[in-house]
Amino acid sequence: MTLPLPDLADFSLVRRGTAVAVGALALLLAGCADMGSIGSQAQMRDAASLGLSADPAATPASAVDSQWWLAFGDSQLNGLIDQAVQGNPNLQVAQARLARARASSDVAAAADKPQLNGSLDLTRQKFSENYIYPSPLGGSIQETGTLQLNGSWEIDFFGKNRSALDAALGTANAAAADADAARVLLASNVARGYLQWARLDDQLAVAQRTLAQRDETLRLVRDRVSAGLDTRLELRQSEGGLPEARQQIEALDEQIAIARHALDALVGQPDASAKLKPPVLTMLQPIALQSVLPADLLGRRADIAAARWRVEAATQDVANARTQFYPNINLVAFAGFQAIGFDTLLKSGSQQWGIGPAIRLPIFEGGKLRANLRGKSADLDAAIQSYNASVLDAVRDVADQVASAQSIGRQQAQQREAQAAAESAWDIARQRYSAGLGNYLNVLSAETTVLAQRRQAVDLAARALDTQVGLARALGGGWQPTSGSTSTAALDAPRQH
Known part of the structure; x- marks a missing residue:
């Protein structure tokens, strides 16, 4: 079985998109990271x-x-x-x-470190007639399957993971x-x-x-x-x-x-x-x-x-x-197969993949x-x-x-x-x-x-x-x-x- 591979041009777009997003978020940090005189x-x-x-x-x-x-x-x-x-x-x-x-x-x-895990989901389900799926899929009972590798890598721009590791090492040394x-x-x-x-x-x-x-x-x-x-x-x-x-x-x-x-x-x-x-x-x-x-x-x-x-x-x-x-900045990716019908799950037309940044910034947290x-x-x-x-x-x-x-x-x-x-x-x-x-x-x-x-x-x-x-x-x-x-x-x- 051969997993689908993304095109190299797409990686270039991802890198440019990540850089733009990080630059935009950096402008927001002065207003969001209000730590006052806490120390x-x-x-x-x-x-x-x-x-x-x-x-x-x-x-x-x-x-x-x-x-x-x-x-x-x-x-x-x-x-x-x-x-x-x-x-x-x-x-x-x-x-x-x-x-x-x-x-x-x-x-x-x-x-x-980069994280990688695999998943396999096989489901037999009835699709709603009154939802986004048109007939003949809507109202039918189908078998769906997903076979996929999921990867993520948190890019430690601000030292969160490094400080957590140093704290754990300090506790271990103690x-x-x-x-x-x-x-x-x-x-x-x-x-x-x-x-x-x-x-x-x-x-x-x-x-x-x-x-x-x-x-x-x-x-x-x-x-x-x-x-x-x-x-x-x-x-x-x-x-x-x-x-x-x-x-x-x-x-x-x-x-x-x-x-x-x-x-x-x-x-x-x-x-x-x-x-x-x-x-x-x-x-x-x-x-x-x-x-x-x-x-x-x-x-x-x-x-x-x-x-x-x-x-x-x-x-x-x-x-x-x-x-x-x-902000937390992660690079996430997935590659695998997804299909309706178990018999078509591993066919080339069922291939799917995705890659891109995932950014989370606290704005209001009470x-x-x-x-x-x-x-x-x-x-x-x-x-x-x-x-x-x-x-x-x-x-x-x-x-x-x-x-x-x-x-x-x-x-x-x-x-x-x-x-x-x-x-x-x-x-x-x-x-x-x-x-x-x-x-x-x-x-x-x-x-x-x-x-x-x-x-x-x-x-x-x-x-x-x-x-x-x-x-x-x-x-x-x-x-x-x-x-x-x-x-x-x-x-x-x-x-x-």
Whole structure:
């Protein structure tokens, strides 16, 4: 089957007609494309306004490794984070959103390309006697058929399709950065959950020793009551210490179970922690991280990059809304066969074709286009302010983590001195007891202070490691923009609207 082909002279006429139509419509645009003063009013914050040096060389940069958790030196933690990256449902949701955004950008890209489709319509119908068809066609029942190829190509004179594609690409890039941010957050949450488990387990060991110590104290007090050296007041006080210690152990067991369940949920495997040994805080190595705000902070964090890409997408949406005021210009064509009677459908006399421009210009639309532009401009303002909130929160986040790390270091120094004094007093009490200069109750009393300091030491050690995890996350978790994404300079520099 051979489709009919139009004459080349007809194409020349079409081109001349299209040029004349475009020129005439261009004269109407000044009156029709009234966008007034509609536009975005918000301004993006830059590095200088956030107190960050505009010159990255002014602040020593210490990039966080993308697998910063390896520095802890714990193979169990490494395995948990690897499992979480593979099996966490929330991370898979982020990946699905990324795939959806990329598909949307492919849809937007297709709008700028020629479109071609085929159609086949076969109909048996009765023609009206009182319409445009004379007898014998009018009033008869006939079979009609159309076999046709239809093509169109929207000529993007005013950039409508280009801006729609750029907006879709911005959304896709934001989704990619969101997925990276989710991965960084997931790794930090697993590490923090693991550290919480280690802290609780170390606290449990101290609580168990506290229970044993109070049990020994109760036995001694009972002996002293029997010997007439103590009263029932001291006995009842000592008896109350045992259930209190057991309650602390039970509470720690509950918290350990909850911490393990949280880890299992993050990893995506209900029994992941059951296969592991309880972690030990003293076996975890500290991470070396810088303790100042980096000048290039805005370019290190995936969440800020995502917010910046959303601003870019909203900017292109505004540009697209402006192009709606201008005409749509399409080149349309069709070629095929049309006949009354199926037996003549494919005969040469049934050939038909057509080609020409199709132009649509909004003249009066009740303010719909201006309202749409105002809405898109408001979306852009919201995206800019959301970006500003993200960068302010990022600066606060890093500053908080740095302040906590420095303070915890000073607290640990003071606590070590207090613990050393308590340990020394306990040692003296034991020496006096061995020499017969004191009773064992004094030894146990001195140990109470030691146990309190050990609990404090466990909490501070866990907080120090947890703050290192928080700082690694706040500094971006080792994220780097991928090829084609926003550069650090682009993230730092505000866009003019």
